[in-house]
Amino acid sequence: DTEVTQTPKHLVMGMTNKKSLKCEQHMGHRAMYWYKQKAKKPPELMFVYSYEKLSINESVPSRFSPECPNSSLLNLHLHALQPEDSALYLCASSQIGARNQPQHFGDGTRLSIL
């Protein structure tokens, strides 16, 4: 079992739908991340939140909208996605400023866009 919990595990949606991905951690980490991973490729960073504020946006299209309502929760709101957005979406968390602490990943949400 991972310490970062992502829901749902699988999501199928049409291009006109609106849906949200949810991520939760209770390790007291103040940095949280969204990654996108295509098949047989490494994860690509999308967003970073530090102390509940957006600190990094890797030029992600506006159809992806992140939200960090509190220090334990991270959401990714999806709207008008394209078929090429089908991928595994991974959430991660870590301590801030700790050189010896790794990022902890959830098991991801497998997203399919019809």
Add this chain to the structure above:
Amino acid sequence: KQEVTQIPAALSVPEGENLVLNCSFTDSAIYNLQWFRQDPGKGLTSLLLIQSSQREQTSGRLNASLDKSSGRSTLYIAASQPGDSATYLCAVSRSGSRLTFGEGTQLTVNP
């Protein structure tokens, strides 16, 4: 721009063999280096993290080394088991937040 390369891309070995996975990076100004394991359809599991000031870390049958000046790291797996079959990813961090990943090594350990 940091680039991370992992060799080999795929490796198949018989059970019990000792093996080495390689990772190289172009910018030696790193914060730390991490080795992850990913099983099919799953997230990443952190195996070992080496701070920039360290030379190696060990956990059970795993040993990771870091030579920052030459931009290289190795992951040594002793007495491999079928349960070790997975994709192994190397990632370097310059700032502690942004990880740059290699393409991974897909390991198969045959019984």
